[in-house]
Amino acid sequence: MHRITAVFAAGTTVALLALPTLASAALPQKGVLLKGTLHAAGLTALTKPIDLKVAATGKTARFTWWCGSQKTISNRYAITVAIKPDGTFAGANNVGTLTVWTVKGRFLTATSARASLRLIAICDAKGGLANLKVS
Structure with missing residues (x-):
């Protein structure tokens, strides 16, 4: 009876330790343009239109968007x-103390990401969620 309990406890521990890695974002491919x-x-x-160009180091990316097609x-x-070790990224553009726009996102795979663009005082002030991928 103790052997079954020990095996069950070990299996449960391994499963629980694996959960954070399954829920985390992926790391991007270095140099990729999404x-x-x-x-x-x-x-x-x-x-x-939105571009996200990952640097050759894979530690930063250039997030670019255009107001209009x-x-x-x-x-x-x-x-x-x-780009954080868990594959997430965030940034804000400020003019003085006024935040003009922000971006927050995460890499879903090495070649895809999802980003939320929040436009506060720029363009048409209508942000949203965008899926980014290699094209």
């Missing part, structure tokens, strides 16, 4: 975000 689009969700919303310098916004 693309996505935040689609217009209303009459006044604009489509927003045309990619020009005048409507481009970008920040460099740190």
Whole structure:
């Protein structure tokens, strides 16, 4: 009877230790360029193309988005975000003490990610959730 209990306890411990790794995000492929689009969700919303370029080190990425479907310098916004060991990233763009826009996301696989773009005082002020992948 004690042997069954010991085996069950060991199996349960291994299963519980594996749970955090299953729920965590993936690490990105170094140097990969992911693309996505935040689609217009209303009459006044604009489509927003998004790029996420992972650095050669895999520790940072350049998050770039455009206000409107045309990619020009005048409507481009970008920040460099740190990629945490669990595959998540976040950043904010500020003007003085005013936060203009923020991004928060995580890598789902080495070549895909999901990002939430929050537009506070820029573009059409309509953010949302975008899926990013290699294109």
